[in-house]
Amino acid sequence: MENHEEAAPRRSRVAGRAVIAAVTGCLVLGGTLMVLPSRPPGPKAPAPPAPGAQARAAVTTGVAAALPDLAALIGERETHLRRHPRDAESWAVLGAAYVEQGRRTAEPAYYPKADNALRTSLRVRAEGNAEALGGLAVLANARRDFRAAKKWGEAALKLDPKRWTTYPPLLDAYTGLGDWKATERTLERLQGLRGGPAVMARAGAVYRDRGRREDAMAQLSDAAAGAEAPAERAAYLERVGQLAWERGDREPALRHFQEAVRIDPDQRAAQAGQGRVLAALGRTSEALSAYRMALAKQPHPQYALELGELYESLGLRQAAQVQYDLLRARVRGAAAGGADEELVLGVFEADHGDPQAAVRRLRAEWRRQPGIAVADALGWALHRAGQDEEALRYAVRATDTVHGGGVRSALHAYHRGMIERNLEKYGPARRHLQEALRINPYFSPLLVRTAREALTALGEPSVEELPVMDAKAETDTETESES
Structure with a gap:
C-alpha cells in the first residue's frame, strides 16, 4: 500500500495534467468561436400557457377545449370562487366551462351547474354583464332550446354589439329556428368584426x-x-x-x-x-x-341510434336493442338536465318504435323550433304513420332551398322520394331517390338497400312522366312559332 509521501506527488502530477487539458480545451473552443460568426441571442420562446389558461381562452371564445384543460380550469375557478364569491367574471367563466364539459362528455348533469354559475354571475353584476348573457345563450343551444338562446344572445348583443363572441351562439339559435335571413345577416356582421x-x-x-x-x-x-x-x-x-x-x-x-x-x-x-x-x-x-x-x-343518443342501426343491418337485433335502450335512457337523462333530445327520440320512434308517438313528439318540437332537421324528421314520422299528404309538405320544406332547406342531405332526399312514391308521384320519387344515392351512396347501412330496391321497382320513366309545359309557356311557344 502506498504511503502518504508517495501518493502526494502522484496527485499533484494528475492535477497538473487536468489543468493543462482544460486550458487546451478552452483554447480550442476559443479558436472555434473565433471562426464562427457571432450571433446575438435570439428571443426566448414564450412559455406555453397553463392548462387552465388554455381552456379559459377556449371557452370564452366559443371554441373546443381539451378535457384535461377543462378539468383544470373548473378546479381553479371553483377554488377561486370559494375565496372570492363576488367575482362575476369568474362565475361566467365557470359556467362556460361547465357547458363545454357537458357538451364534450354528453353529460347533461353539467348543465344545471352551468345555469347556476351563469345566473350567479348575473346576480353579482346585473348591469353590463354580456359575458353571463352570452354564456346563457351557449347553454341554451347545448340544451337545444333555441328560443331561449335567441333571447339571451340578443340581450348580450344589445349590451355590446362589437363583442364578437356573442354572434356564434346567435348563429346556432337562428339556424335551429330556421331563420335563414337572420343567420346570414348575423354571419355578415361577425365577419365584419373578426x-x-x-x-x-x-x-x-x-x-x-x-x-x-x-x-x-x-x-x-x-x-x-x-x-x-x-x-x-x-x-x-x-x-x-x-x-x-x-x-x-x-x-x-x-x-x-x-x-x-x-x-x-x-x-x-x-x-x-x-x-x-x-x-x-x-x-x-x-x-x-x-x-x-x-x-x-361520450354516450350521445345519436351515436347509440347509429350503432343500433348498424347492428340491425347485420341481423343482430338483440345487440341493436341494447343500443336503443341506451338511447332512451340517455334522452331521459338529458331531460333531467334540462336538455331537449326529442328530435333524436322522434327519429328513433318513427323507424324503430311507435310512429304515432314520433308524430306527437315532433309536432311539439316543430312548434318550439321549426328548423330543417325537425321538418325532415316530422315529415318522415307522418309518412311512417300513414299520413303521406301532410308528410310531403314537411319533406318539401326540408329540401326546398327557398325555405332554407339548402343542405344537400342524402337522407332528406331519400325521405322525400319515398313519400312521393307512396303518393304515386313516380317521376319526382325517382328523381329524389336518385339524388339521395348520388349525394352519398352509403348514407345509411339500413336505408341504402331500400332506396335501390325502390328505384328498381320504379323502373325507367314513362312517356306520361315527361314534364308538361304550363299553359302560359305553351301560349308563348305558339305565339313565337306563329310569328
Missing part, C-alpha cells in the same frame, strides 16, 4: 346548411389549418370529415376523422365518424369498435 379560424368554422357551417358545399369545405379546411390549440384543430377536422362523408367521399372522410382523433383522443364525434365510414367501407369489426369507443366516453 376573422380567424373560429369565424371561418362558423362560416363553413352556414355555407354547408345553404348548400354551398365547396365554400364550406374551403372555410373549414382553412380553419383547421389555422387553429393553434390541438382540441380546436381536431374539432374543425371532424367537421371537414363530416362534410366529406356527406358527399360520399369515404377515404378522405376517414383520414380527417383519424387525424382529429390523433390530435385529440377525446374527439369522440370523430370516432363516431370513423364508425360511419368504416361501416361504408365494409370494415365492420373496426366500425363497431369505433362506435363503442365513442359511446364509452
Whole structure:
C-alpha cells in the first residue's frame, strides 16, 4: 500500500495534467468561436400557457377545449370562487366551462351547474354583464332550446354589439329556428368584426346548411389549418370529415376523422365518424369498435341510434336493442338536465318504435323550433304513420332551398322520394331517390338497400312522366312559332 509521501506527488502530477487539458480545451473552443460568426441571442420562446389558461381562452371564445384543460380550469375557478364569491367574471367563466364539459362528455348533469354559475354571475353584476348573457345563450343551444338562446344572445348583443363572441351562439339559435335571413345577416356582421379560424368554422357551417358545399369545405379546411390549440384543430377536422362523408367521399372522410382523433383522443364525434365510414367501407369489426369507443366516453343518443342501426343491418337485433335502450335512457337523462333530445327520440320512434308517438313528439318540437332537421324528421314520422299528404309538405320544406332547406342531405332526399312514391308521384320519387344515392351512396347501412330496391321497382320513366309545359309557356311557344 502506498504511503502518504508517495501518493502526494502522484496527485499533484494528475492535477497538473487536468489543468493543462482544460486550458487546451478552452483554447480550442476559443479558436472555434473565433471562426464562427457571432450571433446575438435570439428571443426566448414564450412559455406555453397553463392548462387552465388554455381552456379559459377556449371557452370564452366559443371554441373546443381539451378535457384535461377543462378539468383544470373548473378546479381553479371553483377554488377561486370559494375565496372570492363576488367575482362575476369568474362565475361566467365557470359556467362556460361547465357547458363545454357537458357538451364534450354528453353529460347533461353539467348543465344545471352551468345555469347556476351563469345566473350567479348575473346576480353579482346585473348591469353590463354580456359575458353571463352570452354564456346563457351557449347553454341554451347545448340544451337545444333555441328560443331561449335567441333571447339571451340578443340581450348580450344589445349590451355590446362589437363583442364578437356573442354572434356564434346567435348563429346556432337562428339556424335551429330556421331563420335563414337572420343567420346570414348575423354571419355578415361577425365577419365584419373578426376573422380567424373560429369565424371561418362558423362560416363553413352556414355555407354547408345553404348548400354551398365547396365554400364550406374551403372555410373549414382553412380553419383547421389555422387553429393553434390541438382540441380546436381536431374539432374543425371532424367537421371537414363530416362534410366529406356527406358527399360520399369515404377515404378522405376517414383520414380527417383519424387525424382529429390523433390530435385529440377525446374527439369522440370523430370516432363516431370513423364508425360511419368504416361501416361504408365494409370494415365492420373496426366500425363497431369505433362506435363503442365513442359511446364509452361520450354516450350521445345519436351515436347509440347509429350503432343500433348498424347492428340491425347485420341481423343482430338483440345487440341493436341494447343500443336503443341506451338511447332512451340517455334522452331521459338529458331531460333531467334540462336538455331537449326529442328530435333524436322522434327519429328513433318513427323507424324503430311507435310512429304515432314520433308524430306527437315532433309536432311539439316543430312548434318550439321549426328548423330543417325537425321538418325532415316530422315529415318522415307522418309518412311512417300513414299520413303521406301532410308528410310531403314537411319533406318539401326540408329540401326546398327557398325555405332554407339548402343542405344537400342524402337522407332528406331519400325521405322525400319515398313519400312521393307512396303518393304515386313516380317521376319526382325517382328523381329524389336518385339524388339521395348520388349525394352519398352509403348514407345509411339500413336505408341504402331500400332506396335501390325502390328505384328498381320504379323502373325507367314513362312517356306520361315527361314534364308538361304550363299553359302560359305553351301560349308563348305558339305565339313565337306563329310569328
